[in-house]
Amino acid sequence: MRRKQAQFITIEGGEGAGKSTNIAVIQACLQTAGIDYLHTREPGGTPLAEEIRNLLLTQRTEQVAPDAELLMAFAARAQHLNQVIWPALEAGTTVLCDRFTDATFAYQGAGRGIEDTKITQLEQLVQQGLQPDLTLLFDLPVEVGLERARQRGDLDRFESEQLAFFERVREGYLARASLNPQRFEIIDASQDLAAVASQVREVMSRRLSQTNG
């Protein structure tokens, strides 16, 4: 598939890293550059995928098998890709997606202990070679992010995990970034809001000028 100038941009990070907060900054950068974009999220992005999101995030007494979690994440992704992401990219629209498959490697892989080879097989089946062009990873110490998430209110099924789980998730994300240095930009999300926004603007301006230049 050839896509005009459309970019597939993903945003990743642990709990309370500031992804949602900084989406507005990224959107402003795209608007200033005159780029037509669509903002979406995972798990979710279509009515069916949002239902799967609820299944994944709802607190429950029943233990959820890691493979069930993995398959739900990819079921939602298959629907999202077919209904939203591929049509947008094919129409030349940049896609800005809050979380994608790096989250699966971090949460179900590093967090839950599922082997990367298993995730890679599903990735190939569902994505047919599609990878993000750019991934902004909001990285910060786990305790800082959890404290921010807790102050915000109710915790979902993932946010109620133990500290060690989030440490593995963080390491999983950083491992993904070192495996894909061209694609990843790491944002130091432990800084204050203004400093984080300024890093995001610098990254977006540099990366957009490379793509459009």
Ligand code: Z5A
């Ligand atoms: N998941 C999965 O397991 N497998 C998969 O394949 C996928 C996902 C795709 C839903 O994600 C869950 O799905 C996720 C992994 C799993 N785990 N959880 N939970 P989500 O993205 O919807 O939810 P989230 O990770 O919980 O997002 P979040 O906690 O909302 O984080 P955030 O968007 O990065 O943070 P925020 O809302 O922008 O900021 C949190 C608070 O901190 C807020 O009050 C801000 O005002 C404050 N904040 C933000 N930045 C700063 C700075 N710099 N200083 C001070 N305060 C700040």
